[in-house]
Amino acid sequence: MAEFLQFAFSGLTVGAIYALVALGFALIYNASHVINFAQGEFVTIGGMATVALMTGGGLPLLLAIPAAVMITALVGLALEKFAVEPAIGRPGGASVVTIIIITIGASIFIRGVVQVTLGKDFHRLPAFSGEAPIDILGARLQPQSLWVLGVTLLVVAALWWFFGRTRFGKAMLATSHNRLAAQLVGIDTRLVLLASFGLSAALGGLAGILTAPITLTKYDIGIMLGLKGFAAAILGGLGSGPGAIVGGIALGLAEALAAGYISSAYKDAVAFIIILVVLFVRPSGLLGGRSTERV
Amino acid sequence: MNKRNFLRTAAALVALGALGIAGAQAQQGPIKIGSFLAVTGPASFLGDPEAKTLRLYVDMVNKAGGVNGRQLQAVIYDSAGDARQAVTFARRLIEEDKVDIIVGGSTTGETMAVVPVVEEAQIPFISLAGANVIVEPVKKWVFKMPHSDRMAVEKIYEDMKKNGKTKAAVLGGSGGFDQSCRKEAKDLASRYGITVIADETYAPTDTDMTVQLTKIKNTPGVEGIVGCGFGAPTAITARNYRQLGMQNIQFYFNHGVGSQQFIDGAGGGAEGMRVPVAALLVANQLAGNDPQKKVAEDYTRAYRAANNNEAVSTFGGHMYDGFMIAIEAMKRAGGTDKAKVRDEIEKTKGFVGADGIYNMSATDHMGLTLDSFKMVEVRNNTWKLLY
Amino acid sequence: MSVLTVENLSKGFGGVQAVAELSFSITEKRIHSIIGPNGAGKTTLFNLITGIYTPSSGRISLLGDDITGLPTAARAARGIQRTFQNLQIFFNMTALENVMVGRHLSLRPRLLPSLLRLPASARADRETEAQAADLMAYVGLGKWLDADADAMPYGALKRLEIARALAARPRLLLLDEPAAGLNAVETAEIDELIKRIAAGGTTVVLVEHDMKLVMGVSDHILVLDYGRKLADGTAAEVRANPDVIRAYLGAGAA
């Protein structure tokens, strides 16, 4: 029991990280049908910027966190404004492949900038509420894991409120359902697109900060987190918010349990094997809806 | 159609022309030391200090008048730890830059990929990578600097044996550096009367090792854990080790963690862990009469002064040794004749480097013994020399 | 004899019944029209007949064979071709190549001969090219042979789709609003083209809003309203049907 709990804690913690990244994918995908392969780099920026602000800028953690989230959001906005929009906004739009290459180019570029400005070393943030582990039924949990899980829940609640209760959130939701119709009723879909990148980047940055005390942070930590987050987003059903959360947690748990009860040798393959099986059996993902194409 | 032809030709010419300009540099003058290193990528913790060290010492030697009256020039390429790129860069160093010797190759994979190239070109090559396969069997033109993965494991097993521990668990990453150490750990165990009763793996990108550690914790009888790895995963492992309250089991890491960054990243979790490292890391704790003390302290001082007070790692030390052995050999050979330099490298005797005292021979192209490895323990967030 | 028979066909999207309990049959070598107000389910019906949509219930048979479960390509192989209301041109090809694709079923290209460009394969390709060029001349696109499809005007693209469909030598040709967006002269030309096609032995089914065109060419008209059959018969019969008049001109006009 204690062993299972320990595995589950590990899976939940890692899963929550995947979930936050997946949520970022879903946000942008909904607004623009763009898969942002630079999503993982937002995680990098969040963590690395916090470290830089604390060690280089001498800011206390409480100030460094919002500042780093802001910085990440700004990078997200810049990415949309200077790299994605010029391509999408062109008459005739851009093909899926073109946008994929652009966001991949952006991820390489961002990694390059972080590496040049903040270095190649890994860094650690202090845990928000100490390092002393908590004992639960014989399994031991880092207090920071609770922070990660708690904030993930808060984010989900906040997003639910945002999309369900605010005017702008509803506008974003409308755009995701039918871009043209949204434009016709007067929604500024370009602003929605911009906002989705900003919001998604802020989420990624937050994820990077929350997890840096557990996973440490490094200029290239975003690569794998980005890919796993993408897998989680697909698993849950691309574009579905609750799906992203479920997909992330499910992947995290599956990895931990597979490593625990089967073998750790292929732990990092688990996510991709699951995703392949799911795509073979149920391509729309766990919670994704089916869509009929119109001719 | 003509336009297509024209375009294609133009593109090819532009590309080749640019290459030519980039490569066409003076062929006479300075002694050229070529290097391909994993300056970026997953193994950048190796390549980065190595590149910095090479630049630093080329400058220092030049200021002191160079070698045999000639200035030195370093040509460094970033292979990102990728064997494919390493081969291209090795060819570039040999054919285009016409270097006199190659000191480089941060990882075993890139080193081994380059071996056929240097053997064919007949140019001395001093590798900075760890695995024994590089020099076993001996390859005429290939030498290697640091302690091998095998020696690190031997040092660990000696310590376990001394403390009466016979049941070991192995925990390592899936990268080349880690896998080589894991293999040695399993192969050598019986020779020290040790049995490996648990064996766990993580990916270099993993962010949590509690699952693997829990399995080791729940394997009855484990007395010592041999950790194989480097970089962030090792720091995470240390944190999880403390989180799970496993301090009753002695944890050993191999020399991949030999930097202050590991201790800082572990956030206190590394306390009590033991690591076999080169003397460099504990230079100030060496006995006054230790021949390595001065070398290690000088290197530390120079490196920190040149690099914003950045803490030294043992990996930069590999480059220091390789570079020094190379120029010593050139001095003895009285020039850069490749065959002569190779012979002189092979004759290196009693060279005191950061990694130890080198005694090479026709059958030993590494030249280090277990003695020069130091066992250290993390105490109060710093390395404490044990023996 | 009946080329196409539709029995009790229904298709719903969510709560909306686009086609409901529809039955009718199409007889050979004539021009049939399907008319009805917007949203009457005409295009949905075409999509059901060609297998782009699967029906919620009902049966479609071609020349007596049930084809309800067949995929689109297999229905094409049995002789159904269509054009699209909102063009589905291969814009990444030339006009001629668009029509050559229409010959796909009889060309049956094979991989290895194509890769190696064996003489037989090259010869078949040249024949296909000649046939496609003839067809383009037939629909009046003779001067557009080498044009890129994306450089052609709307009216020409309408004909290009017809030429592509004809290339497959269909038994049943479904034309979805062939005259939409065309001027009077062009519409007259299309009118004439449709008659020629039918005269050549192909059964034509037309969805069209241009009543002048419909009444002029059709041997038989089917009127749909909210997915249901409102009336069918000859042009004169339909014109006189009070239900049709009510649907088109509004209640009270009857």
Add this chain to the structure above:
Amino acid sequence: MRRLLDARTGGLLALALIIALLPLILPNKFYYDVAIKTALNALVCVGLNLLIGYAGQISLGHAGFFALGGYASAVLTARYQWNGFAAMAVGMAGVGLLAFIVARPILRLRGHYLAMATLGLGIIIAIVLNREIPITGGPDGMTVPALRLGEWRLIGTTTWYWISGGVLLIAVWLALNLIDSGVGRALRALHGSEVAAETVGIDTTRYKVLIFVISAVFASLAGSLFAHAERFITPTEAGFMRSIEFVTMVVLGGMASTYGAVVGAAILTVLPQLLTKLHDYEHLAFGAVLILVMIFMPKGLVPTLQNRLRHLVGGQPR
């Protein structure tokens, strides 16, 4: 059509000339090495372009097929003393089979799902190659024996320059043939409009599977040749970034242009050799180049330049 034919024979002739004359200006083995890698990358890209550029499908896992081909050659010749050509053929057949098995379910999917599936497949292949140390040598890679033709050991950069250049030429010829055949038109049609392609009787799934398999086999062949040319192979060849590199080459050179694929491969193979002078700024610059080209030349270099040139000379459309 006549014009197309001319472009084919003319273009092929030009490519053959370049390959034949390049040695006159290649000063040393390093340049040959770059040329070999260019040709082998181009070989992958010519195949991948059939999938991306002509059939409109995306694969983020082609490095996996490349590496599988390479390892088939490496393992079968080194560990089981197979004849190199037999190993190569078995590798191609095996990769083709694997591609076929995964393709049917995967290719029902579109756009991003397909990207994810191929990405996952590639990563799984990379992980397997990394883990199965007794067979593959693990992350440090393995040495590959020389390819033998009878008693003749095919070694040395010049030999491999001619081999890879020749194979590339044949591959380009095959690709051009295919594109200009009924099969090629069917592929382009399903890219242009999948619905319309179905309506004219094209079994689109079958064609997508077919082209996916062909492009995988091209990659496998390139991998086998790479393993023998380099005499060494590591699992990095299967890595995600390598797959991205291939796709980028195709897109950069120009989708739906076979010569574009070759040019893209050449540029992205040579570019890192130029950027290496930038040291730490190398990756940053590479990322920036990708973004800028995609924004300003979304059709890729070759088609864009062709258009510009056509406007300059004021030629007729097409």
